[in-house]
């Protein structure tokens with residue numbers, strides 16, 4: 319099927335480089351005809367994001383640090399001025415102090431708890447509220463989560479708590495915006511080797527464990543996430559909202575290691 323996103327315009331928040339999940343999503347959307355705007359965090363990442371944006375014919379690239387609400391407002395003001403309305407938004411933003419993505423959750427500091435929550439959870443609500451004002455013909459919103467929200471994953475700690483809040487936000491926002499024809503969903507991706515993913519202690523072991531013990535004996539690529547995102551952001555998923563879609567080779571459905579692992 320071609321041209322699924324023809325005539326649709328939207329904002330991608332969270333491309334850091336060509337390994338970012340947000341970049342896999344951007345490519346899938348571009349391939350189906352979407353027009354894209356991008357934000358980046360800080361000048362160093364801007365240097366990577368601008369050529370990527372150019373490669374998908376976008377010159378709409380703005381700095382945005384979600385800790386600075388003025389920069390968030392500036393992005394939505396620019397979208398309004400340039401396009402008047404948008405059809406979708408992708409929020410692929412997460413951060414926690416690396417020193418607390420190891421060891422015990424119990425040792426999380428108050429400062430890092432608050433910061434992780436604001437950047438990794440509340441920023442979606444703040445962006446969604448502003449995006450909804452521009453979705454005059456309805457729309458679709460998507461954020462990225464991880465299974466550490468509902469089950470304990472080693473070292474994921476405060477990020478798991480933030481993702482639990484993020485997933486609950488998806489449901490509340492879906493209910494708030496549903497009457498305006500705006501859908502809100504999340505993709506729960508399996509482990510992917512990205513800047514953020516590599517910040518978690520023992521990420522390599524987690525990656526191999528999930529690969530070896532999922533039903534498909536695999537994890538997922540940014541292209542796999544892109545495919546699921548295309549479904550959730552296009553009219554193919556017209557009546558799907560408030561959901562968390564796993565893209566993890568089925569790891570989320572198992573309760574025991576595979577027989578191969580047990581035999582080791």
Ligand code: NAD
Nearest residue numbers: 332334338339359383384411412462509510512513514515
């Ligand atoms: P990534 O490092 O490529 O992307 C993370 C993005 O968050 C970066 O672009 C970074 O600039 C942005 N960011 C962090 N703090 C910010 C701030 N204050 N303001 C604006 N932007 C900020 O890594 P990724 O793995 O592609 O992460 C994207 C999303 O996917 C995150 O929410 C992450 O938790 C989620 N996720 C990742 C994995 C994985 O294994 N990599 C699995 C499931 C979910």
